[in-house]
Amino acid sequence: MAKKVRKRTVTKRKKRRSKKKRGSFFGALFKLAFSLGLVGVLLLAGYMAYLYPTVTDQFEGQRWRVPARVYSRSLELYVGAPVTRQQLTAELTRLGYRKVDNPRRTGEWAINGGRLLVRSRGFHFWDGDEPEQYLDVHFGSSGISRLKEKTSGKDLAIVRLEPMEIGSIYPSHSEDRVILSSGEIPKLLSGTLLAVEDKRFYQHHGVDPIGLTRAVVQTLMGNRQGGSTITQQLIKNMYLTPRRDMKRKLKEAVMALILDAKFEKEDILTAYVNEIYLGQDGNRGIHGFGLASYFYFGAPVSELDLPRTALLVGMLKGPSQYNPRRNPKAATKRRNVVLSVLLDAGLISESQYRSAAAAPLGVTAAKGGGDSGRYPAFMDLVRRQLRRDYQPEDLNSDGLRIFTTFDPWVQQQVESATDKRLQGLEKQKKLPKGKLQSAAVVVTPQDGEVLALSGDRQPAYAGFNRALDATRPIGSLVKPAVYLTALEKPQLFSLVTRLSDTRLTLEQNGKIWEPDNYDKEEHGAVALETALAKSYNLATVHLGLELGLNRVIDKLHALGVSQKLNAFPSLLLGAVELTPLEVAQMYQSIASGGFRSPLRAIRDVLDQHGNPVQRYPLTVNRASQPGPVYLLTTAMQKVVSEGTSRYLNTIMPAHLNLAGKTGTTDNLRDSWFAGFSSDYVTVVWVGRDDNTPAGLTGASGALRVWGDIMKPLNPRPLELHPPETIEMVTVDKETGLLANHDCYEVETRPFLRGYAPMGLAPCAGGSIDGLFDFLNGGNGGVLDKDGHPDFESWDNTGSERQPRKSGDGLGDFLRSIFD
Template sequence: MVSTKRRRTRASTTKRRYRWLKLLFLLALLGALALAGYMVYLDLQLRERLDSRQYQLPARVYARPLVLREGMVMHPGELASEFAALSYREQAVPSEPGSWTREGMEYRVWRRDFIHSDGRSAGAVVSFRLRNDEISNLRDGSGQRLAEFRLDAANIGSLLGGGDDRNPVRFNEIPPLVANTLIAVEDQDFLHHFGISPRGIARAMVANVKAGRLVQGGSTITQQLVKNIFFDHKPSLQRKINEALMAVLMEMHYDKGYILQEYINEVWLGQQGARGIYGFGLAAEFYFQQPLDTLEPHQIALLVGLAKGASYYNPWRHPERAQARRNTVLDVMQTHGLITQTQYALYSTKSLGVVKGGVTAQNPYPAFTERLLEELRPYYSYEELRTAGLRIYTTLAPSVQKLAEEAVSNGVQALEKERHIEDNSLQAAAVLLDNGSGNVLAMVGDRDPDYPGFNRALEARRQVGSLIKPAVYLTALERPLEYNLATLLDDAPIRIEEADGDVWMPQNFDKRAHGQIPLYVALAKSYNLATAHLGLDLGLQNVRQTIRRLGVEAHLPRVPALLLGAVEMTPFEVAGMYQAIANGGEAVQPRTLLAVADAEGVRVQHFRRRTHRGVDPVPAYLLRWGLEQAVREGTGRSSAKRLPGSVAFAGKTGTTNNNRDSWFAGFSPDVTAVVWLGRDDNERTRLTGSTGALPIWTEIMRKLPHQHGPIEPPRGVEFKPVNARGQFMDPDYCRGGYEIPFSFETRLQPAPECRGQDRWRWFRNLFGRDRRDVAPREQMTPGWGVNPSEQQLREERRRQLWEQLRGDDAEEFGPAPGSEDEPIELPSEQGRSQPIDTESRDVPGEEVQPTGPALEDQWP
């Protein structure tokens, strides 16, 4: 009976166990099926995300590549600035791409491989000599002579700040020391595990138990990559499980090289405002301004150390903490044989060597970038610029931008100190253009060039004062039968009653009227009264049309004060106007954009140079010559002592009412530069154009390379000596006068003092026909200029005649070729002539009219 109960009990227990086992089996099966289904779901998510994965990359912006040419003018300091912008390292012997050396004035440079807008340029070595600021003996690595050699273009930032930013690298571009150090520090079993590392987990548990706190994690590089791509960083058991499962799946589908590549591109390594610094490629630029493949072991150690916590080990905020972490990584590198003990001793004592915080901002040149975005918007959407990884090739010249920034920042501070102006009250802007191409070489929109706020170069519309006067004089010079540079203008008081009852009575700065003065002197010394009389005689509408033909699109008021500068323009617009004068009347549209390519540099869109000719070359040249005199003898003459005399600089000062705005706009044969100074509240600065903007302009132009020698006049221009009344003094008959250029259409009156002095005519005939037998100028085809052979023959005749004539009689034929002409004389108030006084006055100021809009250059 008992045994029967026991058997029944045993059978019942067996059935219950079987049922439980069956239930457990079913549950396990269901769990396995659920897990498999979940794994399939995770696998679909993983593969869909990774197979179609594209980084959302902001557009990369590149400066113009420096092209070295035989005979090119360049300063050593400018060359060093270009190398610094490229992050080229100076070495005793160039040992790798991105390095250079200098022995005396002999240079050797190893260019990096780079994708330009017209194709890839492979890494190569070039050598050259820089003697007297001129490049010569340009040769490649094998010693073959080169006409030119193009370096790679400096990465100057990216467009549209905020969000994740990275500079992805491919696996074959990852330096082995970076990969091996990362594996040694983060995941020593990386090459052997299948996504999760039991050994790593056990090692982390032991370390945490010994420390009594969490000091080490057991996540593999694969798990960390999964976390960075798919999950946030909030700790949870569910997230850890998902990480492990997806890590296993990732290892099933992708090889170790791909996983390591993606981790190196994905890991967060810093923050700059709203901009996240992701990946080792961008971090190398952000912290060291160097490409990843040029980093030294201690720099690599710092970046690998930051992967543990970029905020905690921030090298700018916590340098001691960052250095300790770096040295820990260096110790690991030594332990694993990646560096020697000697190297460890050397690198562990080095400073962190990080660059100034923010130097590699997304927008390091905010003024320039604003204009660049304006040019891009018609062609690319905001989303494309923010995410498509486009390569933007621009016109910015890093060395020119650097010296412009320094000149503006230092110049403003110096003016405030020297002239006892309130600290931080002055603001400034500067624009520099390449004359021939229209390329914007540099742009500064604030006294603090890095400040991304109000861009005064593009947005500050201020009255330009006397900067508008060249348009008045150009209008006159386009009428060669009526006006020329020697035409006498009436610098006399003027009074105009306008329709609204206002009275316009401009004055010269010195409150004096100067009587009859040559046109070019009125321009050089910026006399208001002479300019107003001339403009009214020409017609206000004609002057307005000339301003338009010079490329100005700003609003032009239909009032007489326009003639003296009652028009508001930005520095960028002024630069375009003066560049048209510098180009001999051909306006080239200023541009910052050269080309755009996709992320691989394959599909390229080029942007062509756009030009239009609004002014004939002959009057444009005559105006340029007049503006050269403004720099040499007029309101800009304070710059002449600091600029090379062999360069044809030209320009114009501008000051507005109550000295609110200080301007200087000028150019060399190569570059046009405009500088503006003022206050944002439009209060008085106590600065004129010559005391404020001109010194900064001079400092910029002084350090730039320029073409030396006089500007070649166009066909249709000849130089003739004239007296103070603008009458022709034929050198074959009399001496003296001042030689200035004229259009061949100009008919000059002969000077009375030169008539009848032909006693040497018989002698002149020995060397050719009499000058009076030459066809009159008006019978020559206007605009076609001097016959070169005839001009050469004339000069040779004159030289021979001078050599044969000795003694006092030689003076009948004018000064010896090559000697200085006598200075031109101005009529006195009594009608007698008196020499121009170029020495007895102080540094020129500018003329400001006391009534009406602010307008004039000052001449004390």
């Protein structure tokens, strides 16, 4: 019995010891787990402390580098503005306005009879804000006939549409975005985002265990689903590399917890809306919904409707895979999935779903071109002039807004005319397709603003910019400088002065040079203006040699040619190489009445706070006096009416009184035309990059492109207003001497006052000696104290005439023959 008791006692002790051991084991295990957890928490806390500055400093500081925005000119609407309905509708289309039956929202327009109804957008200009308005625009035969506010019926003096963004300039990266504040994010967008990407955004703390678990289960079931929250996606885009592994996912989760703990939900959502990647445009990354809205739809995000909003949100899953321009079917399917999510969540009705699912994608044509947009040649000029006109330190700040002179309507005419005409010329001349190239520049006469610029027959191609960098011989485009130099010596030359158009032989740089006319003919004694209108080479060389090559070079420099020029006689026929932009500067100086305004592409630059950035001053210089320029311009009008550019009169009204000059180089390598109306100076070059003959004269090549550009622009007539130093005198057409009622062939021509011919024409009873004296030059007038013609004196009487020295004129040469 005692043994049994002892046995039971031993058994109980063993059980107690076993329980004690088990208790010790679980206790030890608990202690170990607790210790490991504590260590893990400490490590996590340390890791969070390590990551904390990285997360908070960038989020609190400057989150994004914002590129400089480059804008076109703003289209101004006012009564009398030469804006057609076609031009305004094209502008609205470029700006992303939507055509509707009845405009109710900003950015919509409609045709109502002969007028347009437009809900314009507001815009902050350098000189103030332009408000949103409901415009009622009426058109007449010459432009806008009435402009009023539709709701109130009040007449409006002037309205500026917002300018078009034509490109961006990045300080140091290739990301782009339009920053939206929290209040600028439409509720439709934020609601759609949360429904599709993160339903529990306002409940979790940066990482959603429920969503993560659901994603794992769905993935195991074969339906792969992401579990990242919006906060995690933001972390991935703002802070981390695209690499996928557990280490990066852990870092992402920890940083998401930090971000959620430190910042408000609205700040996180706003940052996500601005940061997320939504596509690529050349070398420019499209980041954020603000920019994506403009890039895909040409409109601000505030104007997006349900189907377009759903499309953008759907693209988050794969911006390339669901790109609506490249993969419209996939994009439509993905958009409709988003709409289904909204329907299931009760955020839209069944009818809204059906309507949105049936809607077209609504994307605009691809802009292309990356940071230079669709206008790389003009953007090239903008960059160069920023370096020329502004201090570098002022251009390093983010968020600059650069307002330019670029006119999209004018550029559209340049682009549509160039390639179409070149294709026809290649076919006509049996040239290989695509071999002809072209460059064009359009500027304003009075202030030298560059309205349009093309450096390639494919203007969107960001390659060699021929408008700025192709230096080519300009041929007869140089001649107006020669004739202006002569007309500045009115005691010797006027429009009717006879020049010798005869052959001559010269030595140039150790070689014999024998110039000739294009028609290989001599034309004897010809009027100065006829020699220019017909582009007679021989008469021009005789004239230039008499004037002196250095004087002609000085005049070219005064007109804006900056390079050094060699004093060779061939210079007189255009053996000087200029770019189309340099030619445009030269002709702007003439078209403006003699005032050289440096060609400019930039009007104003504002910093991110809206303050103007100071620029180096641009000075306007007088290239010539108004009187001689007036005479030259009348002669250049004859180039169009009677000379080498008569073609223009077959396609454009004669009352436009256009002025211009053709240019052709040796072996028909280069074809040029430079001409102007009262509102446009346009220069066109056509040729081949390999410098082989194109087979085109200025009249058969560049002039045709010029006409195709200018015709749809409806230029204003070139109405010359003679300065006080000009008087009109009736002369005999045959001799250029004074005429009376006995003369049958007469014309009234302008002369600098006091420098009209003194002698009578033979038909008016004049003597042969009077004719010889006239051919010598020696028209009258007053000289100033320096011996130069007094252009400012309008009461010259001719009492102090300064004739040529005996024996040095055409008249003395003819007199010697008759004597």
